[in-house]
Amino acid sequence: MESKLEQSGTATIEGNDFPVYKGTHGNDVVDIRALTKATGKFTFDPGFTSTASCESQITFIDGNEGTLLYRGYPIEQLAENTDFIESAFLLLDGELPTKEQCAKFRHDITYHTMVHEHFIKFFDGFRRDAHPMAIMCGAVGALSAFYHDSTDINDPEARKIAVHRMIAKMPTIAAMAYKYTVGQPFVYPRNDLSYTENFMHMCFSVPAEDYKVDKVLADALDKIFILHMDHEQNASTSTVRLAGSSGANPFACIAAGIACLWGPAHGGANEAALNMLEEIGSVDRIPEYVAKAKDKDDPFRLMGFGHRVYKNYDPRAKVMQKACHEVLEATGIQDPLLDVARELEKIALEDDYFVQKKLYPNIDFYSGITLRALGFPRSMFTPLFALARTVGWIAQWREMLEDPNQKIGRPRQIYTGAAKRDFIAMDKR
Ligand code: SDX
Numbered sequence: 187m188e189s190k191l192e193q194s195g196t197a198t199i200e201g202n203d204f205p206v207y208k209g210t211h212g213n214d215v216v217d218i219r220a221l222t223k224a225t226g227k228f229t230f231d232p233g234f235t236s237t238a239s240c241e242s243q244i245t246f247i248d249g250n251e252g253t254l255l256y257r258g259y260p261i262e263q264l265a266e267n268t269d270f271i272e273s274a275f276l277l278l279d280g281e282l283p284t285k286e287q288c289a290k291f292r293h294d295i296t297y298h299t300m301v302h303e304h305f306i307k308f309f310d311g312f313r314r315d316a317h318p319m320a321i322m323c324g325a326v327g328a329l330s331a332f333y334h335d336s337t338d339i340n341d342p343e344a345r346k347i348a349v350h351r352m353i354a355k356m357p358t359i360a361a362m363a364y365k366y367t368v369g370q371p372f373v374y375p376r377n378d379l380s381y382t383e384n385f386m387h388m389c390f391s392v393p394a395e396d397y398k399v400d401k402v403l404a405d406a407l408d409k410i411f412i413l414h415m416d417h418e419q420n421a422s423t424s425t426v427r428l429a430g431s432s433g434a435n436p437f438a439c440i441a442a443g444i445a446c447l448w449g450p451a452h453g454g455a456n457e458a459a460l461n462m463l464e465e466i467g468s469v470d471r472i473p474e475y476v477a478k479a480k481d482k483d484d485p486f487r488l489m490g491f492g493h494r495v496y497k498n499y500d501p502r503a504k505v506m507q508k509a510c511h512e513v514l515e516a517t518g519i520q521d522p523l524l525d526v527a528r529e530l531e532k533i534a535l536e537d538d539y540f541v542q543k544k545l546y547p548n549i550d551f552y553s554g555i556t557l558r559a560l561g562f563p564r565s566m567f568t569p570l571f572a573l574a575r576t577v578g579w580i581a582q583w584r585e586m587l588e589d590p591n592q593k594i595g596r597p598r599q600i601y602t603g604a605a606k607r608d609f610i611a612m613d614k615r
């Protein structure tokens with residue numbers, strides 16, 4: 187990545203001037219790298235609510251407008267006009283691919299979808315009732331034990347192969363995690379299917395009969411994957427960057443990202459949102475749960491609502507809602523939880539508490555209903571998120587390595603523990 191930081195002014199802190207940079211879009215930043223040397227002070231920003239951790243040229247979110255751009259292109263346009271491979275190329279390369287580039291990238295990914303045959307034995311160590319995310323964390327972390335030739339992060343060719351392997355093998359591993367937990371045999375990838383068709387084939391086909399991928403459903407899932415690909419410096423992407431900043435191999439970094447994504451406040455929210463809709467159960471119980479969500483003493487939150495950056499409707503939620511209707515129509519499923527979701531959204535968007543705090547549905551609000559209609563158990567919702575987000579994680583990992591300003595991530599703290607004191611022998615305590 188070539189740095190494009192341009193100074194647009196200065197900010198004065200305790201009589202010291204610090205450069206201010208303006209980006210293409212979004213907030214200006216104050217470069218405080220010299221702050222401690224000049225003032226002897228640290229900044230204090232738990233959760234990094236006001237901190238830009240890096241310069242990036244991949245994704246931009248305008249939280250107030252509710253817009254999301256992948257390399258400058260609005261997510262709605264990409265979801266409507268591209269497929270997974272095309273959008274993945276864009277995120278990695280920075281430009282939409284030509285027909286030839288797209289065909290070559292599709293081939294490169296397709297021919298890395300198989301996993302080492304010994305890797306399959308790795309799964310036998312898990313209990314059959316393991317959560318697929320637990321399996322994904324372990325299995326992806328173990329990839330570095332099978333693919334030593336793409337762990338040298340200083341070799342551009344090794345990095346390129348690692349990028350291709352990561353994107354290509356995630357669907358195979360996610361499908362294996364699913365098959366393992368349902369006690370069905372693993373299904374090998376097929377090179378004649380598209381990326382998402384192949385994933386559905388590996389999840390839902392069984393040796394006992396032919397399986398034909400439903401194109402309408404595969405297209406909807408492909409769109410859902412595009413929506414989930416990248417999202418600036420969210421918790422799991424920041425985890426991948428931090429792990430990568432120490433020089434850890436790409437497989438270990440992605441495994442760290444998967445672990446972080448699993449949290450219910452982050453990628454686990456799609457599973458939690460469906461659980462919440464089921465717990466509410468019917469439209470007449472919505473007021474009771476909205477009251478719980480507003481009660482400061484009640485830890486309950488509306489899962490699928492709110493966002494650190496979006497203070498407007500998550501643009502992905504709009505596309506997800508459309509995909510939800512398409513899938514329910516194509517499958518003929520009448521899901522009563524959709525009525526609960528729509529009524530909950532209506533009530534929340536009119537309620538002062540949510541309006542004041544600018545809490546809107548996020549990508550996870552409708553995804554659970556959609557993924558369940560596609561045939562996935564809720565334990566597979568976050569693995570699907572991880573599958574798609576691998577594109578963003580690996581693109582950001584590579585950008586971090588190529589960033590001229592990159593250093594090992596090592597935040598400081600404010601210490602409020604015990605003052606320095608001498609040791610007290612046991613018989614004197
Ligand atoms: C994802 O970062 C990303 O980009 C993430 C993501 C991605 O693509 O990578 O977009 C994916 O993680 C989407 C978010 C999924 N999580 C959920 O849906 C879980 C429910 N949402 C909340 O946990 C919460 O909204 C967060 C974690 C998403 C955001 O939390 P913040 O930014 O730290 O905001 P906050 O917790 O400080 O909340 C601000 C206020 C608080 O009230 P006050 O203390 O100011 O009085 O809003 C309230 C919160 O109590 N609030 C909610 C709420 N979310 C925030 N109240 C009820 N229900 C909610 N969902």
